[in-house]
Amino acid sequence: MKSPNLSTDHKSPVPSSNFANLALSDFPKPDAPFLELRHIRKAFGKGKKQLHVMDNISLTVQEGEFVSIIGPSGSGKSTLLQMIGGVLLPDDGAIMLQGKRINGQRGRAGYMPQQPALFPWRTIEQNVVLARETAGLPQQESLELARVWLDKVSLGEFRQAYPHMLSGGMQQRVAFLRALLGPQSLLCLDEPFSALDAFTRSEMQSWLLRIWEENRRSVVFITHHIEEALLLSDTIYVLSNRPARVLERVEVPFERPRREELVDSPSFIALRRRLTELLREEVSAK
Amino acid sequence: MSIRDWWKGIWPPLGAVVLFLIFWQAATSFFHIEDWILPSPARIVSEASHSYERLIGHTWATLQLTLEGFGIGVVIGLLVAGILHVIPFLRQALYPLLILSQNIPVIALGPLLIIWFGFGILSKLIVIVLVCFFPITVAALGGLAGTDRTMLNYMQMIGASRGQIFWKLELPYSLPAVFSGLRIAATYSIMGAIIAEWISSDQGLGYYMLLQQSAFRTDRMFVAILIVIALSLVMFSLIVLLEHWCIRWQRTNHERQGGR
Numbered sequence: 001m002k003s004p005n006l007s008t009d010h011k012s013p014v015p016s017s018n019f020a021n022l023a024l025s026d027f028p029k030p031d032a033p034f035l036e037l038r039h040i041r042k043a044f045g046k047g048k049k050q051l052h053v054m055d056n057i058s059l060t061v062q063e064g065e066f067v068s069i070i071g072p073s074g075s076g077k078s079t080l081l082q083m084i085g086g087v088l089l090p091d092d093g094a095i096m097l098q099g100k101r102i103n104g105q106r107g108r109a110g111y112m113p114q115q116p117a118l119f120p121w122r123t124i125e126q127n128v129v130l131a132r133e134t135a136g137l138p139q140q141e142s143l144e145l146a147r148v149w150l151d152k153v154s155l156g157e158f159r160q161a162y163p164h165m166l167s168g169g170m171q172q173r174v175a176f177l178r179a180l181l182g183p184q185s186l187l188c189l190d191e192p193f194s195a196l197d198a199f200t201r202s203e204m205q206s207w208l209l210r211i212w213e214e215n216r217r218s219v220v221f222i223t224h225h226i227e228e229a230l231l232l233s234d235t236i237y238v239l240s241n242r243p244a245r246v247l248e249r250v251e252v253p254f255e256r257p258r259r260e261e262l263v264d265s266p267s268f269i270a271l272r273r274r275l276t277e278l279l280r281e282e283v284s285a286k
Numbered sequence: 287m288s289i290r291d292w293w294k295g296i297w298p299p300l301g302a303v304v305l306f307l308i309f310w311q312a313a314t315s316f317f318h319i320e321d322w323i324l325p326s327p328a329r330i331v332s333e334a335s336h337s338y339e340r341l342i343g344h345t346w347a348t349l350q351l352t353l354e355g356f357g358i359g360v361v362i363g364l365l366v367a368g369i370l371h372v373i374p375f376l377r378q379a380l381y382p383l384l385i386l387s388q389n390i391p392v393i394a395l396g397p398l399l400i401i402w403f404g405f406g407i408l409s410k411l412i413v414i415v416l417v418c419f420f421p422i423t424v425a426a427l428g429g430l431a432g433t434d435r436t437m438l439n440y441m442q443m444i445g446a447s448r449g450q451i452f453w454k455l456e457l458p459y460s461l462p463a464v465f466s467g468l469r470i471a472a473t474y475s476i477m478g479a480i481i482a483e484w485i486s487s488d489q490g491l492g493y494y495m496l497l498q499q500s501a502f503r504t505d506r507m508f509v510a511i512l513i514v515i516a517l518s519l520v521m522f523s524l525i526v527l528l529e530h531w532c533i534r535w536q537r538t539n540h541e542r543q544g545g546r
């Protein structure tokens with residue numbers, strides 16, 4: 001579809017931080033994972049009002065790996081994505097993309113927020129190309145790509161429609177295409193389906209599963225929904241209460257391509273039960 | 287909206303106006319009110335039909351002055367809003383002063399402007415610009431600052447530059463607010479033009495009104511007032527049309543709500 005190194009020469013408005021923060025870990029290694037978070041710490045505010053959100057979080061995402069992050073509300077999952085996107089800076093630690101430190105560099109990851117955040121004055125196809133347009137890619141090519149993909153997800157007839165004419169689920173598909181077609185090869189999705197009703201949600205899960213299995217990209221996926229995480233992911237990180245640590249890293253053993261029926265299999269149910277227990281204990285320990 | 291709905295909405299105010307005119311006509315003849323105090327509606331209409339040729343020139347002069355002043359006011363208003371928005375420090379420093387400055391009645395500045403800029407077109411334009419740039423600036427600043435946080439965060443996350451955020455997101459997002467400012471400014475600009483012509487002019491409706499006032503031709507003043515009202519409505523409608531054209535995505539929204 002596109003080459004991942006399109007994003008390496010991307011503009012970086014925020015220069016990486018000063019030399020005092022430089023450590024051995026800041027230098028690229030040849031066999032580095034695609035994305036690596038090393039010992040991330042983050043607090044908001046100062047003095048007595050300081051809120052310690054993240055305590056030494058490390059995680060990795062391999063090339064083409066689907067990684068989910070689940071954790072109690074307020075444990076800093078969105079904050080983590082904001083740091084990968086360069087909008088927030090970690091107080092300590094390094095964010096490494098393809099072996100390079102990208103702390104504070106914006107635009108290295110495609111992004112899909114909880115609300116679709118489509119631009120109401122843009123038609124659907126104009127919305128889909130927004131990330132490419134912002135990166136300065138040629139418009140004609142982007143529009144053609146958008147057309148192909150909108151047809152592929154059977155939204156072709158809505159190309160010229162405005163977002164408000166689409167249902168919530170359709171809007172989320174458009175928002176996902178916008179992220180997928182962007183020049184970045186890493187995708188960050190922040191609870192993309194949580195505003196949808198249960199039925200649409202499970203429909204969207206299968207949809208995303210199908211699209212992703214056909215076009216493997218590195219994904220960081222945040223969710224509260226354990227079943228969703230198990231169905232979609234290769235690896236799940238379970239975060240603790242604030243200040244968040246990684247409670248457990250779970251490798252999801254199910255074969256791909258996966259099908260929805262998987263959720264009824266005994267091994268799926270057992271794993272779901274274990275994760276539910278883990279989270280329930282954590283939430284009640286608050 | 288069907289014709290019937292439209293008619294339902296329009297007939298009560300229309301009826302009220304007609305009743306009022308009948309009452310006015312009856313009162314002037316019943317109480318023998320003199321024409322120079324309050325002319326009857328019939329008298330005003332007949333005066334209008336007599337003097338319209340002379341009024342065309344004055345109307346044109348006022349309209350031209352209004353459009354020029356409004357145009358400059360819009361450009362300055364939007365520029366100031368854009369600059370204050372992009373440079374938060376300037377906004378903090380100047381926004382309160384901008385609000386305070388609105389307590390200065392523009393008409394009080396008129397004589398001063400004449401000392402500084404003379405009796406020419408410049409003083410008049412400045413008066414109009416002063417009355418209409420403010421609503422535009424305030425509305426545009428509000429619209430720009432009210433940009434949807436999720437969309438803004440999205441743009442930051444994908445690495446959009448400050449300029450891209452402004453042109454692709456903040457500016458289109460603020461358009462409805464900008465247009466509500468423009469609508470206010472459009473009617474203000476007519477008022478500004480009349481005031482400017484009172485202060486210094488040898489043509490235009492404001493000048494004509496002063497002239498007729500000294501001759502106690504109240505009927506002619508009423509004719510001029512009617513034209514001023516009409517001009518105001520024309521300016522307003524032009525802005526509404528422009529708004530419809532610029533914010534098409536919102537119009538389709540209304541159509542949808544209307545149930546196609």
Ligand SMILES: Nc1ncnc2c1ncn2[C@@H]1O[C@H](COP(=O)(O)OP(=O)(O)OP(=O)(O)O)[C@@H](O)[C@H]1O
Pocket residue numbers: 044045051053072073074075076077078079080
């Ligand atoms: N800019 C900020 N300034 C101060 N505090 C913040 C800021 N952003 C987030 N926080 C706080 O940090 C904590 C973590 O927020 P975050 O949104 O990352 O949690 P989350 O895990 O995404 O929660 P949820 O699952 O409910 O979305 C919250 O307590 C929040 O109030």
Ligand SMILES: [Mg+2]
Pocket residue numbers: 077078079190
């Ligand atoms: Mg969140």
